[in-house]
Amino acid sequence: MHHWPDGERRVGSRSYLAITALIAAGYALTLLIFYPGIMTFDAKFVYEYIARGVLGDWQSPLMTLLWSLIDPIAPGSGSMFLLIATSYWLGFGLLAFAAARRSIGIALFLPLFALMPPAFVFVGIIWRDVLFALTWLLAAVITYAAGQRGTRVCVPAQALGLALCAFGVLLRPNALVAAPILAAYIVWPSRLSLRRTAILFVPAMLAFFALVQVVYYGVLGATRQHPLQTIMVFDLGGISHFAKQNQFPVTWSDSESTMLLNTCYQPTEWDIYWRLKPCDFVMRKVEKEQGLFGTAVVRDAWMLAVMRHPLAYLRHRAAFMWNFLGGENPTMWLADLDHWTETVFPDRTAFVALVSVHNLLKPTPLFRTGSWLLICLIVCGVSWRRRSTPEGAFAFGVCGSSAVYVLSFFAVGVASDFRYGYWAVLAGIAGGAVAVLGRSTSKVPVKSTREYPRES
Template identity: 50%
Template sequence: MLLRPNAVFAAPVLITYALWPGRFALKRAVLLYIPTGVALFVVMQLVYYGALGAAREHPVQSLAVFDLGGITHFSGDVRLPGDWTAEERRRLVGDCYDPYLWDAYWYGRPCAFVMERLERRDAVFGTDVITTAWRDAVLAHPLAWLAHRAAFTTQFLLRANFTLWVFDLDDKTRLALPDNPAFAAMLAVHDRLKPTLLFRAGAWLFACVLVAAFAWRRRDTAAGAYALAVSGSAVLYVASFAVLGVAADFRYAWWAVPAALTGGAALLARRDA
């Protein structure tokens, strides 16, 4: 919850289940969904910026910059605020956009100049200038925004994405544990499985949809309630990245993996828990 703010879309389902684990009542879940989500958002702000004293990194503005870059790419109309040179405008339309992640505008080459201007030179990152530019861009080019979000979602759900960091942080030419046989064995298994559907976020999202569908008829039982709650929350969580995602790493879909596996196991159990 504290690591991924968009978990507020999934957490209310799990909280409702935790309070009433014997059966899943749709009406009750719907009535509690928005109040619980709002309460969790408030708690997140208090914990993040109050108790922990975290610095504000403006994740919503990162999303806005990514969307502005995507709209610029698909519409040909530069919507990122700033006085860009002709060469920079050419790059913004043709070279900068990567549906995989927004980092191309942050520290990626050749387009790190974007955040250099927005965050440092013009100091508009974290202000209403970005949110206003995002709103105006979406209203002006809604189809370009949809094309951008569709490109990201396709990358996130269907294509091979980053799955595991294996290098030494101090020397990225070396493995993190080069002399550890267990690590080497794990890496070998990972490399064999990565090209398969096991490492496609869309496969696990589909699995959660199936589990939720089969669990629906058994929602009045403990096993069915559990399966529906965990798989349903995973569907909401993973699906939220279609609109809110700024990077397509497989780790963002991890919750769908245990949700599908344990939810499916609960449905296959001979007795209700």
């Protein structure tokens, strides 16, 4: 049998109790501030699908199904909030216990890192982006924690990790381009080989794409609502603006054409053409009047526009990405859906205090997606030479997948909210902590040359 060095196994019960107390306190604070959770527009749509017995692909049908199963626990937002909050502290708790075998100091700091505003302020908000990020965090942490045990524990943990990785893709299908990196880490948790990852990348991406098609439309029978065409509408608007030529497959009035080409476009969100006045005339005509949304007409118009005006397309996409990474974009959801003139939980002292901290820090780099992308890239660089160790593999796996995920929004992004980069926030915190952990123990000899973690 192969063993971790003795210094890595001797953790006092007081240390474990201290970690447990910090995690429990963090969980209790989360319930105090947020329970029963903040319902957003997107979450409301999903919850209404449950009542209507509808599974659509605009939001993840798997999230709708999951929410319907757990809803009796705390009907409404409560059940999903409890799932998100529990997953959050379970992920950081498992990572802290695993880190304790290497560094008690870092293990004790991890629950405090979990209280950092860019991560913590989203724990009480019902968004699938939050659930997606926590699903992937758990996938990586479970694999890393099990790697300190024997292969009897590691192999089932790897299977669970791959299942959670796949579940994350089913929550956020655009994550399929980043999923192979996380999957490669889960398969080879003690040594992340770039060569094997490269070989795995395309087959894994195709497998995840096929999984989405089979689960969404085969198993669940989800209604096709054509979310991909939101990207096309946004791109058609952007290309029209930069090329100063209408690219939509419809004819506009003179006033509509002037607005479309000059004033409507903003590199922020596609909703400008859908539900925000005065430019909602775009989708009103495309979808309601002419019934083109969801048809091949929009797809063909998009393909033709990209081929004819590639520079306008790139200018539009670059403008969006610049805003997504560096703009002061929407962060916390604070609106009470039942009382639009009020902030949710206005009389809850702890929540109001958190909102004050959030408002103070929102203008800073902490609430810029680009900052967390940069952190993840730095962690990848630091972990590059240590990716043949468990700590380096973990840091490179989570931060590499988050970097690719964020960068994928250059092509598929239709809104620039900070929440879309939430996986980079969690990956930056967890991966950064483990990367430091790896540096602090880099002189510890590793006796095993096997791909599987050592047995205890």
